[in-house]
Amino acid sequence: MSIYARVQGGFVMEIIAPAFDSDGVEVQISDRFTPDIVAMLADVTKENPAPLPGYAAAEANGSWTFGVYVPPAPTATEIVEQNTATMDSLLSQAALSIAPLQDSMDLGIATSAETSLLTAWKQYRVAVNRVDLTAWPAAWPVHP
CATH class of the missing domain: 1.20.5 (Single alpha-helices involved in coiled-coils or other helix-helix interfaces)
Known part of the structure; x- marks a missing residue:
């Protein structure tokens, strides 16, 4: 069961839950979305705690890190x-x-x-x- 986060502009925009066909088999993410959308997805199935929409997201060397966004102090x-x-x-x-x-x-x-x-x-x-x-x-x- 795979869970994905759609990341845009360094932030988690939404969490995408798994989908199953009529036989109960998980539908692959690449079969559900276009390649452009899939490119914006991060597999967060094993993330603990799981990120939420609004979290900051960064990718380095194919690995994602997530955290609560803390806005910068105003100038x-x-x-x-x-x-x-x-x-x-x-x-x-x-x-x-x-x-x-x-x-x-x-x-x-x-x-x-x-x-x-x-x-x-x-x-x-x-x-x-x-x-x-x-x-x-x-x-x-x-x-x-």
Whole structure:
């Protein structure tokens, strides 16, 4: 009973289970798939533990190795870019929450709950602006 992994781009894309004909005889993989597909297959019948889709796969000298994929750490530039995008999104959300509260304050009709919430949102906005954008992961404050 043969089990295969379809490997593409250094990753296990799928596991192909054995197939049997009506007499219970295993159908050879070369009879089931085109040569192009067979060329992308690794026999994982004896692998223990068996690889899963998403695992990293590497071939050297006709032998395969498999392992859980660990993504590379982001670069300093990627960290700043991602944190800046998160900060922009959080500041936009804060602005949308602050605007109607600030309007009620400006009009002199704010309730005590609105006044407290406005203060909390402004404190949150200041805290978001103070987050270290070079840190990974960044310590984002919790919104009110």
